[in-house]
Amino acid sequence: MGLLLAGPLNAQTYTFTKIADxxxxxxxxxxNFTNLIEAFSGEGMVGFxxxxxxxxxxxxxxxxxxDGTVTHAxxxxxxTPAPGGSQNFSDFQLGRGGILNGVAxxxxxxxxxxxxxxxxxxxxSDTGTLSRVIGRGSSFPVLGGSTTQxxxxxSRGGNLTISTNRQSGLNYYGGFVRTTDGSxxxxxxxxxxxxxxxxxxxxxxxxxxxIVVRSSGTFHSFDAGGVQATRDFTTVQVPNQAFNFxxxxxxxxLTANELFFTSNTSGVQGLYRIxxxxxxxxxxxxxxxxxxxxxxxxxxxxxxxxxxxxxVAFIANSGSSARGIFLYHAGQVSTIIDxxxxxxxxxxxxxxxxxxxxxxxxxxFRVAFTNGANAIYYTSLSAVPEPATWAALLGGVALGxxxxxxxxxxxx
Numbered sequence: 200m201g202l203l204l205a206g207p208l209n210a211q212t213y214t215f216t217k218i219a220d221x222x223x224x225x226x227x228x229x230x231n232f233t234n235l236i237e238a239f240s241g242e243g244m245v246g247f248x249x250x251x252x253x254x255x256x257x258x259x260x261x262x263x264x265x266d267g268t269v270t271h272a273x274x275x276x277x278x279t280p281a282p283g284g285s286q287n288f289s290d291f292q293l294g295r296g297g298i299l300n301g302v303a304x305x306x307x308x309x310x311x312x313x314x315x316x317x318x319x320x321x322x323x324s325d326t327g328t329l330s331r332v333i334g335r336g337s338s339f340p341v342l343g344g345s346t347t348q349x350x351x352x353x354s355r356g357g358n359l360t361i362s363t364n365r366q367s368g369l370n371y372y373g374g375f376v377r378t379t380d381g382s383x384x385x386x387x388x389x390x391x392x393x394x395x396x397x398x399x400x401x402x403x404x405x406x407x408x409x410i411v412v413r414s415s416g417t418f419h420s421f422d423a424g425g426v427q428a429t430r431d432f433t434t435v436q437v438p439n440q441a442f443n444f445x446x447x448x449x450x451x452x453l454t455a456n457e458l459f460f461t462s463n464t465s466g467v468q469g470l471y472r473i474x475x476x477x478x479x480x481x482x483x484x485x486x487x488x489x490x491x492x493x494x495x496x497x498x499x500x501x502x503x504x505x506x507x508x509x510x511v512a513f514i515a516n517s518g519s520s521a522r523g524i525f526l527y528h529a530g531q532v533s534t535i536i537d538x539x540x541x542x543x544x545x546x547x548x549x550x551x552x553x554x555x556x557x558x559x560x561x562x563x564f565r566v567a568f569t570n571g572a573n574a575i576y577y578t579s580l581s582a583v584p585e586p587a588t589w590a591a592l593l594g595g596v597a598l599g600x601x602x603x604x605x606x607x608x609x610x611x
Contacts, residue, residue, distance in 0.1 A: 213535060213578045215542065218245050218261045218269055218563065220574035225251045226259060227273035238575045239555030240563035241298030241354055244324065246305065247563070247575045248293050251276070258291050258305045260324060263577065274303060274322040275329060281309045282331045284316060292317070295555045297354025301325055302381065304332065304352045304359060318349045319361055321381050332361075332381045339365040340376050340384035347371065353555055355453075356407015356508070375403075375410055388412070388421045404554070406453040406508070409475050416446035418458070420477045430477040437467050438483040450513075452506035452554065459484065459511045459527070461501040470501050470513055470527070484511075485525070485532050491517040492534045498525075505557035510580065512557045514550055524550050524564060526580065535562065535578065545570060 223232050234250040245261045257276025261269050273279075281288050292306035301324050308317035318334020337346040344367030352361045359378050364371060374389045388410050403412045408423040416433040432444040450461040459472045469486030473479060489498045496517035505512045510528040512535065517523075523537030538547040551565040561579040568574075 213580075214267075215536065215576045215578050216263060216267055216269065217543065218247060218263075218575040218577050219249065219259070219271065221572055223271070225249075225257075225273070226271040228257070228276065228278075235565055235573050235575045237293045237551060237553050238563035238565060238577075239296035239298070239553055239558075240561060240577060241555075241558040242301065243560050244298050244303065245563045245575065245577050246274070246296045246298060246303045248291055256291060258296075258307070260303050260322060261575075261577075262324065272322075272324070272327065274305065275307055275320065279329070281307060281316070282320065282329055284309050284311065284331075286311050289315075290317075292351070293553075295351035295353050295553060297352050297359050297555060298558070299354045299357070299359060300380070304354065304381065306349065306352060319352050330381075332378075333363075333376065333384070339363070339367075339386070341386040342372075342374075342389060343367055344372075353405055354407075354558075355405050356455075358407040360405040360407070360410065362403065375405075387423065387425045389425075402449075402451060404451040404453040404458065404506075406455055406475070406506070409453060411451065411453060411458055411475070411477075413448060413451060413460075416444060416448060418451075418460075418477055420458070420475060422476070428477045432481075435481055437462070437469075438471065438481055439486075439488075440467065442466070444481075450502065450504045452504035452511055454506045454511065455508045459504055459506060459513075461504065461513070463500060468499055468501060470504075470511075470515075484527050485513075485515070489532065491515075491521055491523065491537075493537070493539055494521050496521065503552045503554070503556075505552055505554050505562070507557050507559050510557070512552065512562055514552055522547070522549055524552060524562070535580075536564075542566060542568075542576075543574075545572065 232249045233252050236248040238247040243263050248258050250256050255277050258274045260272045260274050275288050279288050286309040288307045289310050290308045297304040303322045307320050316335050319332040321330050321332050334349050339346050344365045347366045348364035350362035361376050364373050376384045376386050378384045401412050401414045410421045412419045417431045420428045445464050447464050448460050452459045457472045458475050461470050470484040471481050473481045487497050487499050491498050498515040500516045502514035524535045526533050526535050545568040548569045549567045556563050563577045566574050
C-alpha cells in the first residue's frame with residue numbers, strides 16, 4: 200500500500216489500496232492478470248476490466264473490507280455463457296460501468312449466427328448470479344419499437360443511465376433509458392430532440408436525473424422530465440481570453456448542479472464549469488496558468504473527468520514530465536495523486552481514469568509504471584476538508600489516515 204501527500208493546497212493524506220496488479224491471481228481462472236485495463240467504483244467496491252493471458256479478457260469485481268483487505272470475484276470472461284444467449288461472451292465494452300445496491304452493471308457481447316448481440320448485464324455481488332438487463336432486440340421501453348444497440352451504463356444519483364439506439368418502423372433514434380433496479384425503465388431522452396442525426400447520440404454526462412449531450416460545440420441539457428436547454432459554446436467567450444470556445448470539448452461530467460467540461464485546442468487548454476441547465480456564465484476551474492502543486496511547471500492537457508454529487512476528479516499533465524489526478528471540491532483544486540513520488544516503490548508513468556471512476560465513496564483508477572507494470576488502485580475521498588478547515592489543517596493539526604470503508608446500500 201502506497202501513501203502520497205497531496206499538494207500544498209490540500210493537507211489531506213490519501214491511502215491508496217491496490218485492487219489488482221499483474222501479481223494478482225485471476226479469480227475463477229488460471230495464472231495472474233497480465234494487464235489491468237480500466238475501472239469503475241461504487242459502494243466500497245471496484246469493478247475492473249483485465250486481460251489474463253493471450254487475448255482473453257474479463258470483467259471482475261473487488262470488494263474492500265474495513266481493514267483494507269481486497270477480495271475478488273469473476274463477473275464474466277470469455278469462458279462465461281452469456282445469460283439468455285447461445286454463446287460465451289466474446290467482448291466487453293470498456294469505459295463505463297455502474298454499481299448500485301450491491302449489483303455491478305457492465306456491457307458485454309457475443310457472436311452468434313445472426314451477428315453480434317450486445318447489451319447490459321448485472322452481477323449480484325451477494326449471490327454471484329449474472330443476468331441480462333437490456334440489449335439488442337429487446338422491446339424498447341416506453342417509446343416503443345425495438346432496441347438495436349446498447350452503449351454505456353453509468354450509475355449516478357441512485358439511477359442507472361444507459362445509452363441506446365432504437366428502431367421504430369423505418370426510423371432509427373439514439374437516446375437513453377433509465378432504471379433504479381435494472382428492471383423498470385423510463386426513457387427520458389430521445390435522440391431526435393438534440394437536433395442532430397437522430398440515430399447518433401454524442402458524448403454525454405449524467406448525474407442520475409439530468410443528462411447533458413454534446414454535439415460538436417453545442418451542449419443539450421435535459422432535466423429529469425426531458426425538458427431541453429441548448430447552448431452553442433462556439434459563441435461563448437473563454438474566461439480570461441478574447442476568443443470563443445471551439446468545437447473540441449472532449450470531456451464532460453455532471454455534479455448535482457454544474458456541468459464541467461474540458462477544452463484542449465492549441466489556444467485553450469483548461470477545465471471549465473457552468474450551471475447544469477447551461478444558464479449563466481462559464482467559470483474557469485484550472486488552465487495552463489494554474490500551477491502544478493509541488494512542481495515548478497503549470498498544468499497542461501486536461502484529460503478524463505469523473506464526478507460525484509459535489510466534486511470532480513480530473514487528469515492533467517505538466518509538459519511531459521509530470522502527471523496527476525486532481526480534485527475540484529468546494530472551490531478548491533487539490534492533488535489526489537501525482538507522478539512526482541513513487542507508489543509502492545515504483546515510479547509512475549501515467550494514469551487512466553474512466554467517467555465511472557469517481558463515486559460517492561471514492562475513486563478507482565489505473566496506474567502505469569515506468570517498468571511496464573500496471574495496476575488498479577482505489578482511494579477513499581469521503582473526508583475531503585471544506586474550505587473553512589484548510590487553515591487549521593495547514594497549521595499542523597494531526598491528520599488521521601483516511602480508512603477505506605465498504606459502504607453497501609441495499610434497498611432490495
